[in-house]
Amino acid sequence: MPLFPDWLVLLKRAEMVYKRPATADCKAKADVSDESLQACIDKLNRDKTAVLTVPVRVFCGDKVVATSEFDWWFRLKSNR
Numbered sequence: 001m002p003l004f005p006d007w008l009v010l011l012k013r014a015e016m017v018y019k020r021p022a023t024a025d026c027k028a029k030a031d032v033s034d035e036s037l038q039a040c041i042d043k044l045n046r047d048k049t050a051v052l053t054v055p056v057r058v059f060c061g062d063k064v065v066a067t068s069e070f071d072w073w074f075r076l077k078s079n080r
Contacts, residue, residue: 006077007044012051013071022060030056040074048076 032054043050051073058066 008075008077010073011070012073014068015070016066016068018066020063020065022058022065024060026058026060026065028056028058030054044074044076050074 032052036052040050040052051071054070054072056068056070057064058068
């Protein structure tokens, strides 16, 4: 079952900037503010389409080894 059954979701853009080599296992953390998420939802409800930019930091231990941004494009299906 789709997680978002009323939405079409596509990755529109991905960008990665490497800061330093990783020396062990890495973990990533996405940071989306409540305001950004609400603005995306409001635009989606108003215009039936929206883009949400999701910034991500990749950590190796306590050091950031990479940063990235992902632009996710959403569109409500026409039956809503």
